[in-house]
Amino acid sequence: xxxxxxxxxxxxxxxxxxxxxxxxxxxxxxxxxxxxxxxxxxxxxxxxxxxxxxxxxxxxxxxxxxxxxxxxxxxxxxxxxxxxxxxxxxxxxxxxxxxxxxxxxxxxxxxxxxxxxxxxxxxxxxxxxxxxxxxxxxxxxxxxxxxxxxxxxxxxxxxxxxxxxxxxxxxxxxxxxx
Amino acid sequence: xxxxxxxxxxxxxxxxxxxxxxxxxxxxxxxxxxxxxxxxxxxxxxxxxxxxxxxxxxxxxxxxxxxxxxxxxxxxxxxxxxxxxxxxxxxxxxxxxxxxxxxxxxxxxxxxxxxxxxxxxxxxxxxxxxxxxxxxxxxxxxxxxxxxxxxxxxxxxxx
Numbered sequence: 048x049x050x051x052x053x054x055x056x057x058x059x060x061x062x063x064x065x066x067x068x069x070x071x072x073x074x075x076x077x078x079x080x081x082x083x084x085x086x087x088x089x090x091x092x093x094x095x096x097x098x099x100x101x102x103x104x105x106x107x108x109x110x111x112x113x114x115x116x117x118x119x120x121x122x123x124x125x126x127x128x129x130x131x132x133x134x135x136x137x138x139x140x141x142x143x144x145x146x147x148x149x150x151x152x153x154x155x156x157x158x159x160x161x162x163x164x165x166x167x168x169x170x171x172x173x174x175x176x177x178x179x180x181x182x183x184x185x186x187x188x189x190x191x192x193x194x195x196x197x198x199x200x201x202x203x204x205x206x207x208x209x210x211x212x213x214x215x216x217x218x219x220x221x222x223x224x225x
Numbered sequence: 226x227x228x229x230x231x232x233x234x235x236x237x238x239x240x241x242x243x244x245x246x247x248x249x250x251x252x253x254x255x256x257x258x259x260x261x262x263x264x265x266x267x268x269x270x271x272x273x274x275x276x277x278x279x280x281x282x283x284x285x286x287x288x289x290x291x292x293x294x295x296x297x298x299x300x301x302x303x304x305x306x307x308x309x310x311x312x313x314x315x316x317x318x319x320x321x322x323x324x325x326x327x328x329x330x331x332x333x334x335x336x337x338x339x340x341x342x343x344x345x346x347x348x349x350x351x352x353x354x355x356x357x358x359x360x361x362x363x364x365x366x367x368x369x370x371x372x373x374x375x376x377x378x379x380x381x382x383x384x
Contacts, residue, residue: 078271081315148284174288181313183271183285 080189080200081181087114087195088179095146095154095168102169107195111221112141113214114189115165115205116177118149119157121185127204128161134210135164140218144168147177147185190214192221250294257297264303265290268310269318277320289314 082088087107094100107114115131117124134140144165146154151170158168171177180189183202190199199217201209252258262279268289270281278286278293289310296306310318322328363371 075274078315078317081311081313178288178292179313181271181315183283183314 077202078183080197082197083199085197087189087191087197088176090169090176090179092176093170095144095151095158095170098151098170102167104195106143106167106169107191108193110141110193111198111218112143112166112191113218114143114145114191116145116147116180116182116185116187116189118147118185119153120149123204124186125161127186127206128164130204130206130210131164132162134205135166141166143191145176145180146170146172147182148172148174188214190217190221250290260303261294261297264306265293267320268293268307269320271314271318278318 087104089104091101091103094102113134131142135142142165144167146168149170149172151172154168154170158165169176174182180187180197186204188201188205189197192198198221199214201213203209205214250258250261252261265279266277268278270276270278270283270286270289272283272285273281276283276286278289293306293310296309301309307319316322322331324332
């Protein structure tokens with residue numbers, strides 16, 4: 048019995064080692080959204096393209112869509128832009144754009160020059176909807192189901208890998224249930 | 226002379242960069258200001274992690290401070306403000322998570338660890354005392370033999 052007890056410190060150290068090792072290299076900067084399973088916060092914001100038109104939560108009703116938070120000030124948004132275009136044009140994914148803390152002129156110039164992947168663009172210059180969504184760093188991409196409930200949030204660039212391994216499975220699941 | 230001036234200038238410039246985040250918020254009373262200050266020091270910035278929203282320069286931290294201030298001016302209590310922010314950004318932002326069933330282990334682990342350590346120390350002390358006693362206390366038979374042995378040695382020395 049005493050012999051076994053002598054090994055206790057070794058066992059504890061090994062256990063701690065395994066636990067700590069598992070944490071190495073883990074991405075601690077991406078957080079799970081607090082809104083998963085909850086509806087998109089209510090909002091009423093202008094359309095980026097036509098300032099007179101107001102957009103509300105109804106835009107998320109009816110089908111599973113992506114909500115992409117972006118701004119012209121955000122370099123990673125530029126990085127993911129071609130991927131979003133490809134998803135919208137080739138895969139027929141409906142993406143709603145949330146232009147976050149940006150200026151309308153710059154945003155429109157960006158879209159006309161680089162292409163517009165968004166079926167609807169919401170203009171949120173003060174970042175109110177972004178704040179209610181818990182956006183802490185653009186780009187962020189939300190999967191919203193057909194009843195307007197947040198299913199998933201991806202923080203960072205959407206690329207081929209993220210689309211195939213992360214977003215597509217969530218979308219398929221949302222389609223199955225919704 | 227020029228060097229001295231330069232040194233003084235550098236010192237002044239370096240203190241400027243150390244200046245804290247200064248947003249100007251007006252409060253009705255010093256207590257309210259203190260309450261606000263304490264609250265934003267206990268909330269973690271989601272963007273620049275390991276900084277509280279009081280110290281962070283991130284735009285999101287500023288938005289959070291503004292919202293907290295706006296709600297407090299509207300008469301919201303500390304808990305209401307914190308809950309509103311947690312609803313948006315998750316419990317991650319709490320430096321002091323609520324004590325409940327789910328977070329019980331988180332809070333209790335230090336106490337449990339200290340308790341287990343104390344038990345171990347007590348165990349070691351009791352055992353060593355018991356061993357010490359069992360060594361010093363000889364049975365009458367052993368005592369007799371030991372005395373005999375010592376007496377023999379004395380005799381040998383004298384002879």
